Amino acid sequence: MLGAMRYSNCFIPTLRDDPADAEVISHKLLLRAGYIRRVTSGVYDYLPLALRVLRKIEAVIREEMNRAGAQELLMPMVQPGELWEKSERMEKYGPELLRFKDRHSHESCLGPTHEEVICDLVSRELRSYKQLPMNLYQVQSKFRDEIRPRFGLMRGREFVMKDAYSFHADAESLAAEYKNMFETYTRIFTRFGLEFRPVEADTGSIGGSDSHEFHVLAESGEDLIAHCSVCDYAANVEKAVSRRACVSGEPAALAMVETPAVTSVEDVADFLSVDIGLLVKTLVYRIHGGEHDGAIVAACVAGDDQVQEIKLAHVVGADSVEMATDDDIVSIGGVTGFVGPQQLSVRVLVDSRLQGATGFIAGANRRDTHVTGLDFGRDVPAAEFADLRETRAGDRCSRCGNEIELSRGIEVGQVFALGKRYTEPMEVVFQNQQGKRSVATMGCYGIGVSRLMAAIVEQCNDAAGISWPLALAPFQIGLISMGKSNAVRDASEAIHQQLLDAGIEVLWDERNERPGVKFKDFELIGLPFQIVVGDRGLKEDAVEIGWRQQQRRAVSVADAVKVVLSEFEQATSAETTVSEATVSEATVSEVTN
RNA sequence: CGGGGCGUAGCGCAGCCUGGUAGCGCAUCUGGUUUGGGACCAGAGGGUCGGGUGUUCGAAUCACCCCGCCCCGACCA
Numbered sequence: 025m026l027g028a029m030r031y032s033n034c035f036i037p038t039l040r041d042d043p044a045d046a047e048v049i050s051h052k053l054l055l056r057a058g059y060i061r062r063v064t065s066g067v068y069d070y071l072p073l074a075l076r077v078l079r080k081i082e083a084v085i086r087e088e089m090n091r092a093g094a095q096e097l098l099m100p101m102v103q104p105g106e107l108w109e110k111s112e113r114m115e116k117y118g119p120e121l122l123r124f125k126d127r128h129s130h131e132s133c134l135g136p137t138h139e140e141v142i143c144d145l146v147s148r149e150l151r152s153y154k155q156l157p158m159n160l161y162q163v164q165s166k167f168r169d170e171i172r173p174r175f176g177l178m179r180g181r182e183f184v185m186k187d188a189y190s191f192h193a194d195a196e197s198l199a200a201e202y203k204n205m206f207e208t209y210t211r212i213f214t215r216f217g218l219e220f221r222p223v224e225a226d227t228g229s230i231g232g233s234d235s236h237e238f239h240v241l242a243e244s245g246e247d248l249i250a251h252c253s254v255c256d257y258a259a260n261v262e263k264a265v266s267r268r269a270c271v272s273g274e275p276a277a278l279a280m281v282e283t284p285a286v287t288s289v290e291d292v293a294d295f296l297s298v299d300i301g302l303l304v305k306t307l308v309y310r311i312h313g314g315e316h317d318g319a320i321v322a323a324c325v326a327g328d329d330q331v332q333e334i335k336l337a338h339v340v341g342a343d344s345v346e347m348a349t350d351d352d353i354v355s356i357g358g359v360t361g362f363v364g365p366q367q368l369s370v371r372v373l374v375d376s377r378l379q380g381a382t383g384f385i386a387g388a389n390r391r392d393t394h395v396t397g398l399d400f401g402r403d404v405p406a407a408e409f410a411d412l413r414e415t416r417a418g419d420r421c422s423r424c425g426n427e428i429e430l431s432r433g434i435e436v437g438q439v440f441a442l443g444k445r446y447t448e449p450m451e452v453v454f455q456n457q458q459g460k461r462s463v464a465t466m467g468c469y470g471i472g473v474s475r476l477m478a479a480i481v482e483q484c485n486d487a488a489g490i491s492w493p494l495a496l497a498p499f500q501i502g503l504i505s506m507g508k509s510n511a512v513r514d515a516s517e518a519i520h521q522q523l524l525d526a527g528i529e530v531l532w533d534e535r536n537e538r539p540g541v542k543f544k545d546f547e548l549i550g551l552p553f554q555i556v557v558g559d560r561g562l563k564e565d566a567v568e569i570g571w572r573q574q575q576r577r578a579v580s581v582a583d584a585v586k587v588v589l590s591e592f593e594q595a596t597s598a599e600t601t602v603s604e605a606t607v608s609e610a611t612v613s614e615v616t617n
Numbered sequence: 618c619g620g621g622g623c624g625u626a627g628c629g630c631a632g633c634c635u636g637g638u639a640g641c642g643c644a645u646c647u648g649g650u651u652u653g654g655g656a657c658c659a660g661a662g663g664g665u666c667g668g669g670u671g672u673u674c675g676a677a678u679c680a681c682c683c684c685g686c687c688c689c690g691a692c693c694a
Contacts, residue, residue: 040643040655041629045687056628065686171618174687287694305693330693347692361694387694506653540654558653568653 029499031533035072037061038545048244050481051176053490057549066173066181070474073549076498077477078184082163084215084495085186085471092208094159094188099141101165105131107140111449116313116343122169134167139442139468142189143450150454150464153193157201161188163473175244177478178434184473191447191464193456198465202234202441205469209238209437212471217493218483221433223249224259226334227440234441238471239433240479249433250415254426262334265411266419266428270326271301273383276397281385284392287361289327292394296385303327304378304386304398306363308353308370309336313343320352321345324365324386325375325413332414339373339410362387364395365404374400375412434479437471490550491572494595499531501588502546506539506558515567515581516557522585528592547572553591555584 036058046052054060059074070078086096105123108114114121122134135141142160150156166185173181188205192198206222213220218240225237237260239249250266251258259265286295293300307323321340323331337345350360356369364387365372378384384398400407419428446452447464456462484491494500501523505516516532523530531551533542539558546554556568556576567584569591570576579587 037627039628044623044629047688062686171691172688289693307693309692325693327693333692345692347694350694353694358694363694504653508652536652538652538654538656540652540656542654544655556653560653 029529029531031531032535034531036545036549037071038548046176048175048178048482049485050178050244050478053481053485053548054176054478057490059549060177066170066179068177068180068182068474073498074477077492077496078473080496081216081473081476081480082184082186085163085212085473088208088212088215089161089186089188092159092204094161094190096162097160098162098164099135099138099145101135101167103133103135103138103141105133107144107450108133111140111143111446113140120168120170122167136166136168137468137470138162138164138187139189139446139466140450143446143452143466146189146191146464147447147450147452150191150452153454153456153462156454156464157190157192157197159188159190159201159205161186161469175246175478177474178244179246180474183475186471186473188469190467190469191452192466193454193462193464195443195465198441198443198467202439202467205439205467206236209439209469209471213238213240213436216476216480216496218480220436221249221251221258221431223251223433224263225438226260226262226338233443236439237433237435238437239431240436240476240483241431242434242479242482243432244482245432245434247433247435249431250419250428251431252421252424252426253429255421255424257421257423259415261415261430262332264415264428265422266415267422267425268377268416268419270377270381271299271328272381273302273385273397275382275399278395278397278399278403280388280390281394281396282392283362283394286392286394292385293327296394296396298385300327302383302385304365304384305329305331306358306365306387307331308348308356308358308363309333309345310348310352311337311340311342311345314341316340316342319370320348320356321371321373322356322358322363322365322368323373323375323412324378324407326377326381329375329377329413329416331375331412335410335414336373336412339412340371358389359387359391362389362391362393364389364398365400365407366395366398372404372407373412374404374407374409376409377413379409434475434482435472436476436479437469439469440467442466442468484550486573488544488573489548492550492552494552494592497529497550497552499529499551500592501528501530501553501555502551503530503532504539504542504546504554504556505532505534506556506560508536509559511562512557512559515562519555519557519567519581519584523588526585526589528589553588555588 038058039056042052043055046055059071061069063069121136124132126132163186165182167182170181173179190201220238220240222236222238225235227235248261250261250264286292289303289305293303304324305327310320323336325331333345353360357367367389382399385394385396386398388395417430421428443465444463447466452464453461481490503520505512520532552572561567565581566578567581568576568578569588
C-alpha cells in the first residue's frame with residue numbers, strides 16, 4: 025500500500041481564497057493548499073501533505089548527515105534548569121527561553137537548542153581521546169519564545185530543527201569537521217534545487233569563533249546579505265565588512281552654527297545645503313552584558329551610514345546594545361537632537377570610515393546648534409576608531425575592491441565552530457594521548473527543517489500554487505479520473521495499481537468533481553506530474569500525461585506507466601548530475617577563503 | 618514593549634459612521650440536471666457578531682476594560 029491514496033479519503037482542506045492574515049507567499053500557499061493550520065501564535069499543525077514533505081526533507085538531511093559520518097540520536101524537549109545554570113546561559117538567553125516549574129517546583133525549560141543537554145550527555149561518557157571526534161545529531165522540535173513570530177513557518181515559536189554537535193580533541197579536528205559540515209550543507213541545499221548562498225555570519229547568542237549561515241535567496245527573507253559582485257565574499261550585514269570612500273570636507277576651524285529645531289541628519293543637510301555624507305551621526309547606546317554591562321557609549325558614523333548594532337556590541341564587548349533614553353543622553357552631557365562627539369563623558373566610538381575626516385558637521389551638544397569644520401583627529405582626541413557601519417549596496421569589497429550587492433535571504437542553516445564555549449563550563453573533558461586531562465572542543469550545525477519547507481515554497485511556486493521538486497512532493501503523481509464511466513474507473517484503477525507496484529507515490533483523484541476543480545486542486549497542492557484518464561482519450565485507448573503547468577500529451581494506456589517511469593528517471597538523473605557538480609565547486613571556493 | 622489595522626457562519630467579506638435584534642459570495646447537506654479547466658436550478662443547515670462591563674426602552678453598531686490576530690517599528694538625535 026505504499027503511497028496508496030484516494031483523494032476522497034484524504035485530509036486536504038484546500039481554500040479558495042487566500043487567508044486574510046497571511047502575508048508572504050509560502051504562508052498563503054501552505055494554508056490554502058491544506059498543508060498547515062495555526063494552533064496559536066507561531067505554532068502550527070502539520071497536516072498530512074506537509075508531514076509527507078517534511079519527512080522527505082528530513083530523509084535527504086539524514087542521508088547526507090549519515091554519509092558525513094554523523095550519528096542520529098534524540099534528545100528531550102524539556103530540559104532541566106540546572107544545565108542552563110551550568111553553561112551560564114540561564115540569564116543570558118533571555119525571554120526566548122520558555123521557563124516553567126514542574127510540580128516539584130523544579131526549574132525547567134523548553135529546549136530552544138541542545139548544547140547543554142548534549143554536553144551533559146557527552147561529558148558523562150567521554151573518557152579518552154580515542155572516542156573522538158564524534159558528531160551527534162537529531163531532528164526534533166524546538167521552542168523559542170520569539171518576540172514576533174511571523175510569516176507562518178518562516179519564524180515560528182515551535183519549529184522542527186536538525187541540530188548536530190561535534191566534539192573534538194583539538195582545533196584541527198574541529199576545523200576538518202566544520203569543513204565537512206559546510207560541504208554537507210552545500211550538498212543538502214543543492215539537492216533541494218535551491219538558489220542559496222553560504223555567508224559569513226555573526227555567532228550571536230550561541231557564541232564561538234567562526235560561523236557561516238546558509239541563506240535561500242528570496243524577497244521575503246528577513247536577513248540582508250552582502251556579497252561581492254565578482255569574488256566569493258559574502259556575509260550577513262550583521263557582520264559584513266566593506267569599504268566606501270568618505271566624502272571629504274574642506275579642513276576648517278571649528279565653528280558653531282545655529283540650527284533651530286533642525287535635528288535629523290537629513291534636515292540638517294538640507295538646512296545647511298551640504299551633502300548628507302558630510303554630517304556625523306552620533307548615537308548614544310546603553311550596553312548590555314559583558315564587562316561593562318549597563319555602561320553608556322556614543323557611536324559615530326557618517327550621515328549616510330547606519331550603525332550596525334551587532335558590530336558595535338562586539339567592539340564594546342557586550343551581548344547587545346540598546347538606544348539610550350533621553351535622560352541617559354542628558355546624563356552624559358548630550359542634548360537630544362543635537363548630540364555630537366565632543367565633550368561627552370563616555371567612550372566615543374567612531375566608525376573607521378571617518379578616520380582622518382575633516383570639515384564635518386556634527387551636533388554641538390547644545391540646543392539648536394551644530395558644529396562645522398569638525399576634524400576628529402584634532403577635535404575628538406579620545407575617539408576610538410572601529411568598524412561600526414552597516415554595509416550597503418554600492419560599497420566596495422574589502423577583499424577585491426569590486427562592487428558589493430545586497431540580497432534578501434532566508435536563513436535555513438548555520439554552522440558554528442564553538443571552541444570551548446560550552447565544553448569548558450559543562451566540563452566535557454577527556455584524557456589525551458599524553459594522559460593529561462583535556463577539554464573537548466566543539467562545533468554545532470543547524471538546519472531549520474520546517475523553515476526550509478517554507479523557503480522551498482517561496483522559491484517553487486507560480487500563480488496556480490506550489491510547484492514542488494519531484495524529490496520533495498508529497499505525491500509524485502496526481503492521477504485524475506474524468507467522468508464516472510466504468511471504462512474510466514477501470515483504467516484509472518489499473519494505472520493506480522501499476523504505479524503503486526512501481527513504488528511511485530500517487531494521489532488518485534476519484535472524486536465526483538468537475539475536471540476544473542481537480543486540476544485547480546492539484547496545481548494548488550503542487551504535485552509535479554499529472555495523469556489524466558477520461559472517456560475522450562480512452563476512445564483512442566490513450567491517457568494524457570504531463571508535468572504540472574505544461575502541455576499534456578497522449579500515450580497509450582498500456583505504455584503510460586512505463587513512459588512516466590522513464591520521464592522520472594530522466595528528471596532525476598539530470599538533477600543529480602547538476603548537484604554533484606555544483607557541490608564540489610561551491611565547496612572549494614567558499615571554505616578555503 | 619510602541620504605533621497602525623483587524624476580530625461578524627468553515628473561508629473571504631458587507632452591515633457599525635447615523636442603535637431597532639444579522640446579510641452576501643464560496644464551502645457544507647438534500648433533490649435534480651450537468652461533467653475536459655473552480656457548473657446550474659430548487660431547498661436546507663450553520664452565527665454566544667472575540668470576551669466582559671457600562672449607556673439605552675433597545676447594542677454587531679456607542680463608551681470603557683480585557684483577550685486574540687496581522688503588519689510596521691522597537692535605531693539614525
